[in-house]
Amino acid sequence: YAGFQAEASRPGEPIQPIAPPQEINLAKSELGKKLYFDPRLSKSGFISCNSCHNLSMGGTDNLKTSIGHGWAQGPINAPTVLNSSLNIAQFWDGRAADLKEQAGGPIANPSEMGFTHELAISTLEGIPGYVREFELVFGSPAVDIDKVTEAIAEFEKTLVTPNSPFDQWLLGDDDALSAKELAGYELFKLSGCIACHNGPAMGGNSFQKMGLVAPYETENAAEGLAGLTGIDADRFKFKVPTLRNVELTYPYFHDGEAETLAEAVDVMGRLQLGRTFSPEETEQIVAYLKSLTGDQPSFALPILPPSTDQTPRPNPFGN
Amino acid sequence: YAGFQAEASRPGEPIQPIAPPQEINLAKSELGKKLYFDPRLSKSGFISCNSCHNLSMGGTDNLKTSIGHGWAQGPINAPTVLNSSLNIAQFWDGRAADLKEQAGGPIANPSEMGFTHELAISTLEGIPGYVREFELVFGSPAVDIDKVTEAIAEFEKTLVTPNSPFDQWLLGDDDALSAKELAGYELFKLSGCIACHNGPAMGGNSFQKMGLVAPYETENAAEGLAGLTGIDADRFKFKVPTLRNVELTYPYFHDGEAETLAEAVDVMGRLQLGRTFSPEETEQIVAYLKSLTGDQPSFALPILPPSTDQTPRPNPFGN
Numbered sequence: 001y002a003g004f005q006a007e008a009s010r011p012g013e014p015i016q017p018i019a020p021p022q023e024i025n026l027a028k029s030e031l032g033k034k035l036y037f038d039p040r041l042s043k044s045g046f047i048s049c050n051s052c053h054n055l056s057m058g059g060t061d062n063l064k065t066s067i068g069h070g071w072a073q074g075p076i077n078a079p080t081v082l083n084s085s086l087n088i089a090q091f092w093d094g095r096a097a098d099l100k101e102q103a104g105g106p107i108a109n110p111s112e113m114g115f116t117h118e119l120a121i122s123t124l125e126g127i128p129g130y131v132r133e134f135e136l137v138f139g140s141p142a143v144d145i146d147k148v149t150e151a152i153a154e155f156e157k158t159l160v161t162p163n164s165p166f167d168q169w170l171l172g173d174d175d176a177l178s179a180k181e182l183a184g185y186e187l188f189k190l191s192g193c194i195a196c197h198n199g200p201a202m203g204g205n206s207f208q209k210m211g212l213v214a215p216y217e218t219e220n221a222a223e224g225l226a227g228l229t230g231i232d233a234d235r236f237k238f239k240v241p242t243l244r245n246v247e248l249t250y251p252y253f254h255d256g257e258a259e260t261l262a263e264a265v266d267v268m269g270r271l272q273l274g275r276t277f278s279p280e281e282t283e284q285i286v287a288y289l290k291s292l293t294g295d296q297p298s299f300a301l302p303i304l305p306p307s308t309d310q311t312p313r314p315n316p317f318g319n
Numbered sequence: 320y321a322g323f324q325a326e327a328s329r330p331g332e333p334i335q336p337i338a339p340p341q342e343i344n345l346a347k348s349e350l351g352k353k354l355y356f357d358p359r360l361s362k363s364g365f366i367s368c369n370s371c372h373n374l375s376m377g378g379t380d381n382l383k384t385s386i387g388h389g390w391a392q393g394p395i396n397a398p399t400v401l402n403s404s405l406n407i408a409q410f411w412d413g414r415a416a417d418l419k420e421q422a423g424g425p426i427a428n429p430s431e432m433g434f435t436h437e438l439a440i441s442t443l444e445g446i447p448g449y450v451r452e453f454e455l456v457f458g459s460p461a462v463d464i465d466k467v468t469e470a471i472a473e474f475e476k477t478l479v480t481p482n483s484p485f486d487q488w489l490l491g492d493d494d495a496l497s498a499k500e501l502a503g504y505e506l507f508k509l510s511g512c513i514a515c516h517n518g519p520a521m522g523g524n525s526f527q528k529m530g531l532v533a534p535y536e537t538e539n540a541a542e543g544l545a546g547l548t549g550i551d552a553d554r555f556k557f558k559v560p561t562l563r564n565v566e567l568t569y570p571y572f573h574d575g576e577a578e579t580l581a582e583a584v585d586v587m588g589r590l591q592l593g594r595t596f597s598p599e600e601t602e603q604i605v606a607y608l609k610s611l612t613g614d615q616p617s618f619a620l621p622i623l624p625p626s627t628d629q630t631p632r633p634n635p636f637g638n
């Protein structure tokens with residue numbers, strides 16, 4: 001991400017406001033929006049990206065772990081897609097370099113959309129409204145997974161959330177935060193949260209060990225970076241999640257085991273910083289974190305082009 | 320339904336144009352829209368009304384039978400919610416008198432949303448954004464199933480689809496239909512389809528036997544009206560489905576066994592009228608039926624009020 005950075009009126013701060021969407025190819029993003037909402041990219045015809053990253057609910061499903069094809073129980077908490085264009089890499093362990101690479105994953109994941117890229121493409125090829133739109137956007141009517149994921153990624157670039165109360169404060173409005181929220185921000189900086197949760201997204205820009213000072217106990221099998229590198233020291237290293245809209249993205253942590261923000265803040269203090277916050281301090285930090293909820297993306301529910309007699313049909317219950 | 324009827328420029332026709340939404344309580348409908356999209360009305364936190372009546376896809380799921388809680392396979396094809404306010408009664412067998420009575424059904428149906436009214440209400444009571452909105456709309460903050468279903472029904476009243484090419488023709492635009500579409504309409508009237516598919520919704524206003532002239536063969540267990548009345552003559556009597564937007568509501572019939580409009584038209588001709596259409600005639604009728612696709616409801620994706628620490632959590636995988 002190398003886009004515009006709003007020039008903050010408080011340039012000394014370690015956090016920058018979220019910038020509005022920049023350099024969007026509108027036609028491509030509109031196509032991507034349809035694909036994002038289209039359950040025909042799944043084997044069942046029932047599950048779309050929006051099923052698990054519900055843009056009515058902060059870009060997540062608010063479940064501990066997701067429900068996928070055949071009611072499969074997912075292995076890990078679904079992160080928000082909001083501001084995901086600001087991430088250095090995608091997934092908790094960063095195994096996809098960018099949004100385009102990421103978007104191919106869930107379609108073919110047996111426990112998510114349960115489909116194959118080939119079948120998804122032949123479904124789209126059988127929908128004349130899509131074929132025309134691919135031609136309009138890409139200059140040729142051929143549909144392939146490269147174009148599909150490129151369009152979805154373009155739509156996801158629009159899913160930023162500027163204008164939170166905290167951003168209004170960063171941009172100079174002294175009244176945008178209450179005294180309690182400001183006290184929370186001071187604590188957030190002074191106690192060291194800012195070391196990992198910084199930049200416009202307040203996260204998403206580094207991998208850090210969960211359980212730095214004291215070990216994190218979980219029954220979840222995810223290993224973090226170690227699953228990719230095989231290196232023992234990478235065990236439980238996860239991409240630091242964004243704290244933008246964190247009020248909306250409950251439950252918390254990669255295993256979804258923290259139900260409330262107060263619990264997540266308490267765990268962070270003890271396990272990452274060796275510090276136990278008083279109830280008042282936790283309350284202040286939580287109040288501050290709730291000031292990070294920005295304007296949610298607002299757009300008309302897309303109307304999808306209908307299948308025709310030639311379009312392959314979904315297969316929800318068969319093999 | 321006793322609303323405004325657009326005065327057609329062709330008053331002799333047995334079908335009237337779809338009227339735009341009338342006498343809508345906007346605040347109530349906006350609340351109903353949120354509830355319609357809110358998966359927290361289901362046990363899993365994953366299934367909303369819009370999961371099965373997807374307003375991006377003609378108000379249906381385009382599946383033979385629906386997917387419900389725990390990936391349960393539904394017993395019958397999901398009808399569209401579009402123009403459902405024009406129905407004399409709700410469900411294929413009419414067992415709910417109106418939209419308000421209907422809306423309570425799926426929440427508590429174990430194979431649909433799998434919840435109870437009590438749990439749905441305590442979930443909503445735990446969401447301050449909803450409590451405030453119920454107070455605004457109904458004058459008191461108490462949440463109950465009566466208000467919930469009333470608000471959803473108010474939203475559903477807005478889900479009409481005026482302005483189809485056929486309606487434009489009905490309203491006097493001679494160029495709105497092609498010669499083929501017009502020929503299809505003539506056939507539709509002359510061969511007798513109009514006997515059952517009439518009124519603005521072209522259906523929804525009577526119960527008729529499926530397989531009037533020749534029996535309908537199906538493995539689906541639904542009995543139609545007989546399931547309610549116990550009367551043998553009511554076997555396979557179903558509410559005549561609306562033909563508005565029928566291009567979008569595939570697959571067809573209560574069992575979802577007709578995949579294409581051509582197949583549905585052929586079956587209707589033979590089983591309801593004892594008439595076998597030539598391929599050309601079927602094509603003309605299908606072309607006409609596709610002219611019944613109206614303006615789809617257009618509105619911003621609703622942003623749902625977040626749960627708080629006190630809100631009961633969904634239970635997707637437990638008992």
Ligand code: HEC
Pocket residue numbers: 036047048049050051052053066067068069074075076077078079080081084087089090091092093099102103104106107111112113152239
């Ligand atoms: C069945 C649930 C499910 C579906 C469907 C789904 N996702 Fe995800 N998504 C997840 C989960 C769970 C993760 C985390 C996986 C991990 O990190 O190992 C994830 C991760 C992501 C991420 C990475 C975010 C980050 O901060 O690392 C993005 C972006 C994303 N999904 C977008 C999409 C898109 C686009 C689609 C549709 C093509 C989609 N998802 C479909 C559950 C789902």
Ligand code: HEC
Pocket residue numbers: 188191192193194195196197207208209210212238239240241242243246249251252253254255261264265268269272273285
């Ligand atoms: C050393 C790095 C580091 C420090 C310091 C740190 N965090 Fe985190 N934070 C992380 C990582 C890594 C995760 C993800 C852990 C996981 O999911 O297992 C995380 C997760 C969170 C979450 C949950 C977000 C979500 O969506 O799941 C919150 C809230 C949070 N941190 C707040 C804080 C606060 C408040 C502080 C200071 C008290 C803090 N963090 C200090 C690295 C850090």
Ligand code: HEC
Pocket residue numbers: 355366367368369370371372385386387388393394395396397398399400403406408409410411412418421422423425426430431432471558
């Ligand atoms: C799991 C799938 C599913 C869910 C969720 C669901 N429905 Fe339905 N809906 C159906 C099916 C299947 C039928 C037909 C049942 C029958 O006729 O016996 C139906 C029938 C209807 C009808 C009657 C339409 C007609 O023409 O008779 C309306 C209106 C409706 N649903 C609205 C809703 C609303 C409002 C919600 C949410 C509160 C909802 N549905 C949730 C599958 C679902």
Ligand code: HEC
Pocket residue numbers: 507510511512513514515516526527528529531557558559560561562565568570571572573574580583584587588591592604
């Ligand atoms: C005697 C009453 C009657 C007549 C005449 C009739 N229909 Fe129907 N139509 C029905 C009923 C009842 C159904 C629902 C049957 C079922 O689902 O099992 C239906 C269903 C349909 C459907 C499927 C709609 C859907 O959403 O599933 C189409 C299309 C249709 N009719 C078109 C026609 C056409 C074209 C004609 C004339 C050739 C016609 N009908 C004549 C009563 C009738």
Ligand SMILES: [Ca+2]
Pocket residue numbers: 165176177178181291
């Ligand atoms: Ca405030």
Ligand SMILES: [Ca+2]
Pocket residue numbers: 060077078079249250251252253256
């Ligand atoms: Ca989460």
Ligand SMILES: [Ca+2]
Pocket residue numbers: 379396397398568569570571572575
């Ligand atoms: Ca249907």
Ligand SMILES: [Mg+2]
Pocket residue numbers: 484495496497610
């Ligand atoms: Mg036309």
